[in-house]
Amino acid sequence: MELIDGNKTAADIVAELKAEVAALPGRKPCIALVRVGDDPASVSYVKKKEKTAAEIGIESRIILPPISITQDELFNILDDLNADPTVDGILVQAPLPKHIDEVAVFRRVSAAKDVDGFNTINLGKVAQEDDTGFVACTPAGIMELLARSGTDLKGKHVVVLGRSLIVGKPVALLALQKKTGANGTVTICHSGTSNLPAITRQADVLIAAIGRPEFVTADMVKPGAVVIDVGINRVPDASKKTGYRLTGDVHFPSVSPLCSKITPVPGGVGPMTVAMLMKNTVKAYHLATAS
Ligand code: NDP
Numbered sequence: 001m002e003l004i005d006g007n008k009t010a011a012d013i014v015a016e017l018k019a020e021v022a023a024l025p026g027r028k029p030c031i032a033l034v035r036v037g038d039d040p041a042s043v044s045y046v047k048k049k050e051k052t053a054a055e056i057g058i059e060s061r062i063i064l065p066p067i068s069i070t071q072d073e074l075f076n077i078l079d080d081l082n083a084d085p086t087v088d089g090i091l092v093q094a095p096l097p098k099h100i101d102e103v104a105v106f107r108r109v110s111a112a113k114d115v116d117g118f119n120t121i122n123l124g125k126v127a128q129e130d131d132t133g134f135v136a137c138t139p140a141g142i143m144e145l146l147a148r149s150g151t152d153l154k155g156k157h158v159v160v161l162g163r164s165l166i167v168g169k170p171v172a173l174l175a176l177q178k179k180t181g182a183n184g185t186v187t188i189c190h191s192g193t194s195n196l197p198a199i200t201r202q203a204d205v206l207i208a209a210i211g212r213p214e215f216v217t218a219d220m221v222k223p224g225a226v227v228i229d230v231g232i233n234r235v236p237d238a239s240k241k242t243g244y245r246l247t248g249d250v251h252f253p254s255v256s257p258l259c260s261k262i263t264p265v266p267g268g269v270g271p272m273t274v275a276m277l278m279k280n281t282v283k284a285y286h287l288a289t290a291s
Pocket residue numbers: 138161162163164165166167168189190191192193196209210211212230231232233249269270271273
């Protein structure tokens with residue numbers, strides 16, 4: 001069994017971007033990070049994004065509206081950022097408070113600055129196999145991990161567990177694309193799927209993104225499969241200082257001996273998400289400065 005090391009792959013991408021940004025003439029790429037309220041997970045995610053941007057040489061602009069902000073006020077902030085020629089990428093940290101329509105916010109971010117890849121236009125471009133758009137960071141990170149670990153999806157049965165707009169659906173579309181490295185035969189499973197283990201057992205490549213701790217067990221995996229565990233779940237653990245431990249959607253101890261390759265949690269898909277956000281920001285900069 002080979003461990004797919006997301007920390008190392010993400011560090012490689014960060015190093016590549018750092019070299020690319022250092023060679024840019026004039027102004028550097030800039031990402032606006034909008035965090036509504038003080039949700040502790042969001043605070044740590046935005047901090048990590050700010051830190052990685054600084055490491056690469058990408059400027060970040062942090063905007064911290066209070067939790068009480070109205071949707072219209074948030075739209076005004078986004079409209080200003082959309083119009084600002086010195087801002088290349090905009091990220092609105094999810095989750096947003098309940099009184100704000102998350103999808104409407106994602107749509108409000110200009111498609112040209114939507115480095116999170118959640119705007120309708122960019123999701124559509126994934127379906128159309130149009131590479132001028134932005135691919136959502138977690139699915140893009142999964143594809144990059146597969147490519148850099150030498151996993152070609154052509155002729156393989158790829159089973160995606162989960163159909164969310166941020167992971168399951170876009171990664172299924174990417175695996176399906178008719179291009180080198182992709183070209184998989186894709187099945188998407190969800191809570192309405194009957195006899196799920198019979199389907200997951202057919203997977204040459206199994207991508208688990210359902211948000212259920214250690215849901216995928218050994219009896220659900222074909223020996224020799226490549227397993228990508230997207231899940232990040234907090235499970236209560238009194239032995240930890242924090243009171244919890246992080247676990248994936250895959251039961252790693254029983255599944256890993258069966259696999260040809262597997263991502264760990266933490267240290268698998270997670271670090272790739274931030275690296276791909278930075279890659280999208282540099283892409284947005286190039287598109288903006290070329291036009
Ligand atoms: P969502 O909750 O939005 O979607 C979960 C999906 O799994 C849904 O499609 C749901 O089906 C399906 N599902 C849930 N329970 C079952 C079940 N028992 N059997 C079959 N299908 C089921 O989750 P996300 O896609 O946002 O996230 C998935 C996981 O990935 C989470 O652990 C999250 O923390 C993690 N994540 C990690 C990231 C990273 O950077 N590594 C980034 C984003 C997410 P239905 O549609 O029918 O409800």
